[in-house]
Amino acid sequence: MARFPFRLLAVAASCLLVVALCLPSMALAKTRLAFSGGPDGGTFQYFSNAISSRLSKMIPDVEVSNMASAGSVENLRRVNSGDADFGVIYAGDLYLGATGQLTNDPRKYSNVLSMAYLYGAPAHLAVLADSGITQVTDLVGKRVAVGPAGSGAAASAQRYFTALGLWDKMKVEFIGYSEAASSLGDRKIEAMWVFAGYPNSSIIQAAASNSIRLLSLVDAAKATNFFQNNPYYAEVTIPAGTYTGVDYDVQTVQDSTIWVAGKHVKADIVEKALTEVFSPEGLAYMLSVTKAAAAMSIKDGNYGIVTPLHAGAAKFWQANGLTLTAAQQPL
Incomplete structure (x- = not known):
């Protein structure tokens, strides 16, 4: 029987070693996302920080970092451009931005999709x-x-x-x-x-x-x-x-204050995020951070939303028995 050349054995062993060394880092690879919140002292920042922390802790393959922000309109622009993946935006700014009616800004922000109602x-x-x-x-x-x-x-x-x-x-x-x-x-x-x-x-x-x-x-x-x-x-x-x-x-x-995601964010990540935050444990955690979270619930999850939902959000809310309005149909 022919002997396997030593050099080929050495190369094969080296390849196996590289694969073995890479496996742990591959297993630990995470999807890193940015959440654009609000200014110090504002409710936006409480929500964005709490949601970011909760998702990073509870979803093994996701890490979400909280970003300070001037607020709603800046969040709209960041998420639309992809500089942020999640954000908190007022329904009014979301609607006006989508239709090109923001003050002194006729641009249409079409890459920002609704996820959930947070609070009034x-x-x-x-x-x-x-x-x-x-x-x-x-x-x-x-x-x-x-x-x-x-x-x-x-x-x-x-x-x-x-x-x-x-x-x-x-x-x-x-x-x-x-x-x-x-x-x-x-x-x-x-x-x-x-x-x-x-x-x-x-x-x-x-x-x-x-x-x-x-x-x-x-x-x-x-x-x-x-x-x-x-x-x-x-x-x-x-x-x-x-x-x-x-x-x-x-x-x-x-x-209405709306949790949004960029159109580029994968539907399964959006669905996982909503599943975690709107679980009984997730809602209890949110309420421990800010009393404004008392308005969050499954039954009011799509309340006050007058713009299209993210596909992952539409799937989540429909699975939980909510009916989508014509304006909320996913893109």
């Missing part, structure tokens, strides 16, 4: 109790913080105040929530606009050091075409006692 985001308009400001129209000539430039908060503020004819009559400050809370107490600004689930940490911060007033926004909106031109907004009440010193119901406007 009501507008908070806070002033100092002794400021003499008792209604929205009193803000003419006043310094008003509306959130960082590029954020969903700033975009929603511009829509609201423009409908009331006030946007160009105020001194608008593009600063984040935490800075705004401090500035309000230091009287560097006279009002702060926060667009986030309640209770919000920045409003809590402002109320802890000062006597504040939250202005009701619905009556002023109804006196204009605000709701007709922005059908994704709804009326909502922030209950009395939610914040220190605010012992009355506040009638305000609300957008």
Whole structure:
């Protein structure tokens, strides 16, 4: 019987060694994803950080990193371009972006698909109790913080105040929530606009050091075409006692906050992510991080979504008994 050449044996052994060394790293290979959240002190950041941590811990082949962000509009652009894989976006920005109607931005953001409803985001308009400001129209000539430039908060503020004819009559400050809370107490600004689930940490911060007033926004909106031109907004009440010193119901406007994925994200990953986060254990974890997560549930998973779902999300919600609207049909 012919002998196998020693050199070939050596080559074969080397190849086997390389394969053996590679197997562990191949087994540990993970899909790395980025989740674009929000500014410090905002509810977006609580959600993006919590979901990123949960998915990284519970799904063996996925690692999700949380990214700070200016907020909704920046998240829309990041996910659309592929710079982020997941994001948190207001339904209004998602709808306007998909249809090319964002303020000063006619581009259509077609690569961003809805996954799930997270919570309602009501507008908070806070002033100092002794400021003499008792209604929205009193803000003419006043310094008003509306959130960082590029954020969903700033975009929603511009829509609201423009409908009331006030946007160009105020001194608008593009600063984040935490800075705004401090500035309000230091009287560097006279009002702060926060667009986030309640209770919000920045409003809590402002109320802890000062006597504040939250202005009701619905009556002023109804006196204009605000709701007709922005059908994704709804009326909502922030209950009395939610914040220190605010012992009355506040009638305000609300957008829906949507978890989104890029069209490039694989359907099975989206389905796995939803399965984990909307499990009983996942929902309990989310609620332990932020009270705003109390709005999350299987039965309301596609609530407030007025744009197409990701294919993986559509499969998940239909498997859980939800009916998709015409606007939610997957792409």
